[in-house]
Amino acid sequence: MVSRATRLDKIPPYLFGEIAAKKAKAVAEGRDLIDFGIGDPDQPTPQPIVEALYRAACEPDTHRYDESPAGDPKFLGPVCSWFEREFGVAIDQKTEAMQLIGSKEGLAHLAWAYIDPGDISLVPDPAYTVYRVNTQMAGGDVAIMPLLEERGFLPDLTAIPSETARKAKLLWLNYPNNPTGAVATLDFYRETVEFCKQYDLLLINDAAYSMVAFDGHRPPSVLQVEGGKDVAIELHSFSKMFNMTGWRVAMAFGNPDAVATLNKLKSNLDSKQFAAVARAAAYAVEHVDNKASLDLIRMRRDILVDGLNGLGWNVTKPKATFYVWVRIPTGEGSMAFAGRLLEEAGVLVIPGVGYGQYGEGYIRMSLTVMGDRAGERVTEAVQRLSEMQIA
Numbered sequence: 001m002v003s004r005a006t007r008l009d010k011i012p013p014y015l016f017g018e019i020a021a022k023k024a025k026a027v028a029e030g031r032d033l034i035d036f037g038i039g040d041p042d043q044p045t046p047q048p049i050v051e052a053l054y055r056a057a058c059e060p061d062t063h064r065y066d067e068s069p070a071g072d073p074k075f076l077g078p079v080c081s082w083f084e085r086e087f088g089v090a091i092d093q094k095t096e097a098m099q100l101i102g103s104k105e106g107l108a109h110l111a112w113a114y115i116d117p118g119d120i121s122l123v124p125d126p127a128y129t130v131y132r133v134n135t136q137m138a139g140g141d142v143a144i145m146p147l148l149e150e151r152g153f154l155p156d157l158t159a160i161p162s163e164t165a166r167k168a169k170l171l172w173l174n175y176p177n178n179p180t181g182a183v184a185t186l187d188f189y190r191e192t193v194e195f196c197k198q199y200d201l202l203l204i205n206d207a208a209y210s211m212v213a214f215d216g217h218r219p220p221s222v223l224q225v226e227g228g229k230d231v232a233i234e235l236h237s238f239s240k241m242f243n244m245t246g247w248r249v250a251m252a253f254g255n256p257d258a259v260a261t262l263n264k265l266k267s268n269l270d271s272k273q274f275a276a277v278a279r280a281a282a283y284a285v286e287h288v289d290n291k292a293s294l295d296l297i298r299m300r301r302d303i304l305v306d307g308l309n310g311l312g313w314n315v316t317k318p319k320a321t322f323y324v325w326v327r328i329p330t331g332e333g334s335m336a337f338a339g340r341l342l343e344e345a346g347v348l349v350i351p352g353v354g355y356g357q358y359g360e361g362y363i364r365m366s367l368t369v370m371g372d373r374a375g376e377r378v379t380e381a382v383q384r385l386s387e388m389q390i391a
Ligand SMILES: Cc1ncc(COP(=O)(O)O)c(C=O)c1O
Pocket: 039, 101, 102, 103, 104, 105, 128, 174, 177, 178, 206, 208, 237, 238, 239, 245, 249, 250
């Protein structure tokens, strides 16, 4: 057989394999698992969006290639207006916005568009693995920015050696954050924009969870910072905003040069998604809110966090995202602890080390619990954990 490209060897081993195998075994044995694993909304896409898809699919021009340069104007117009409504920042639809086939695609391709062998990405740890893996597959190196609890899981930019910062090309951020549930402040974004200007870095802010926020919290955008567009591109997604992970639709806003660079790569790779999907998404930002799903997530969050704190676990309530980032209350490693929760309580969680070395000592519990209607499965999970011998 022909050998594969060596870049594929850069993909690290699948750390969740062990947990996945345990899960498969437990399911095969007919055990009743409560699944806090993958961060994929359990609720369906709101019906009006599904109906908008049908209407858009009946428009014959959606059946052909979308040959627009950076996205269907019937998508870009509404999402640029949405961004201005939400964040108070006007976006030039022609030069500062682009349609994506999900934000994962855009993030991965930004690495491919910018990283040559030997180039450096500054990547948070713990983090969504896409920033790191694509930098490495493109031949680049990763310099880690630890996200520590005592700093609210914001990186300490002053700890980055200036030689590393000078050599680096990309600085990746993700707020609201997966896996820690942390949110950024505008002051932190200001500091980061300054840093990126000083060292001539492109700031890529993954804002996939920008609309998953609770208790009146409004996550800021890095583009609200004066001069933000000089250095930053920010990605937003319909996946988590409207329970649309399977639809594959997202967008990038910001620095025109970064938008054009990403577009140059993508126009040689893909021909966008089915235009009806993009038009249904446009309908969503203009006519639909996903408050009912957010209310359910918030209810689960309160049951889980209050319940775990009642057991003495000391867990912080996230202001945004689906994720509760739990410091392991025993001295166990995250793989061992997650394995034990699964075996002894039938509660599936993700070991923090899967997101990087600074994720060790934590587990991530996603509030997208399949089969939970009104918090009853989350309540049951807390009950099961209370019956475990934890210490
Ligand atoms: C931090 C983060 N960014 C991006 C994505 C990808 O989302 P999308 O469905 O828009 O590709 C995810 C998905 O889980 C994520 O957790």
